[in-house]
Amino acid sequence: MEFRHLGRSGLMVSEISYGNWLTHGSQVEEDAAKQCVQAALDEGITTFDTADVYAGTKAEEVLGRALKGVRRESLEIFTKVYWPTGPGKNDRGLSRKHITESIHGSLRRLQTDYVDLYQAHRFDSETPLEETLKTFDDLVRQGKVLYVGVSEWNADQIARALKIADEMGFDRLVSNQPQYSMLWRVIESEIVPLCEQEGLGQIVWSPIGQGVLTGKYLPGQQPPEGSRATDKSGSAMISRFMNDDVLTRVQELKPIAADLGLSMAQLAVAWVLQNPNVSSAIIGASRPEQVRDNVKAAGVKLEADVLKRIDDVLGSVVERDPAKTQSPASRP
Ligand SMILES: NC(=O)c1ccc[n+]([C@@H]2O[C@H](COP(=O)([O-])OP(=O)(O)OC[C@H]3O[C@@H](n4cnc5c(N)ncnc54)[C@H](OP(=O)(O)O)[C@@H]3O)[C@@H](O)[C@H]2O)c1
DSSP states (O other): OOEEESTTSSOEEESEEEEOTTTBTTTBOHHHHHHHHHHHHHTTOOEEEOOTTGGGGHHHHHHHHHHTTSOGGGOEEEEEEOSOOSSSTTSSSSOHHHHHHHHHHHHHHHTOSOEEEEEESSOOTTSOHHHHHHHHHHHHHHTSEEEEEESSOOHHHHHHHHHHHHHHTOOOEEEEOOBOBTTBOTTTTTHHHHHHHHTOEEEEEOTTGGGGGGTOSOTTSOOOTTSGGGSTTHHHHHGGGOSHHHHHHHHTTHHHHHHHTOOHHHHHHHHHHTSTTEEEEEEOOSSHHHHHHHGGGTTOOOOHHHHHHHHHHHGGGOBOOGGGOOOOSSOO
């Protein structure tokens, strides 16, 4: 495994991290979840990403149990707050009340005294930014959270947060967690330049397009049984890539991966890691073999001619519109 700084902070993270959205507490049984975490640890992954909302809070519990007994100082545990975790009007968003209640629930479920990174899962247009940032800053001072970051905020929202933090002396954001893959490059034109200048690192999600970039979904055919595209919670999110144009072009990436001696998943993870603003690529897995396959992307260098071949194959199916970085207009 290789390690990178999280943005300009002093925190080192494994350049491939393991995330348990859609899998732990939902798609896969606890035994499989634990085996995936163990495979991640065996392969040198030290950074683990989850969220209060995953599997209705069960994913944090599963991760807490799976990491029990591992030396805490050897792990970086990331979680998030924003999406609803209960039926009440205050069980969501980035108010002082919800953030404070949610971090306590996360720490309990994860069986830890602190999380290394606490992330605002989306932008909350119903809470003053000062209230959110002050609450984050208080959690840092209390030692419950070591660093703060955001997820899927647009460049304007990140810039406003940094300005307030600088004016008020609050702890600064160190990271952003966006979707990023060969197919989804919407952060490149606005967010990455801002974050490079301001010292935030990207912790990118769905680097293999939720499985699409493995090439296992064939155009014109039913998805393989047991894959995310057949999962009741997973199928909606993956559907944006499940069309024949995308799937046909992805098949055409296979010779590129083969020429490099890489699996398709390794090529996809290696691709996001070529961007120096990426601190870590968060991989998901429903089976431990997938973790063992995907981690081999660590440290792989892709030359300019390979990147060009990929661009030539994918062509117009690549999404680049920065306006696609969106949070709900009002709280969910
Ligand atoms: N901040 C956010 O809003 C946000 C949103 C989404 C995700 N995330 C984070 O990012 C993490 C990763 O997201 P993701 O799970 O979508 O990432 P991903 O790595 O793009 O997709 C993972 C899925 O692809 C399939 N797969 C992985 N490796 C494979 C291989 N070698 N061969 C065949 N299939 C393979 C598996 O699904 P099947 O076996 O079921 O097909 C696996 O669960 C999440 O766990 C979460 O921590 C954050």
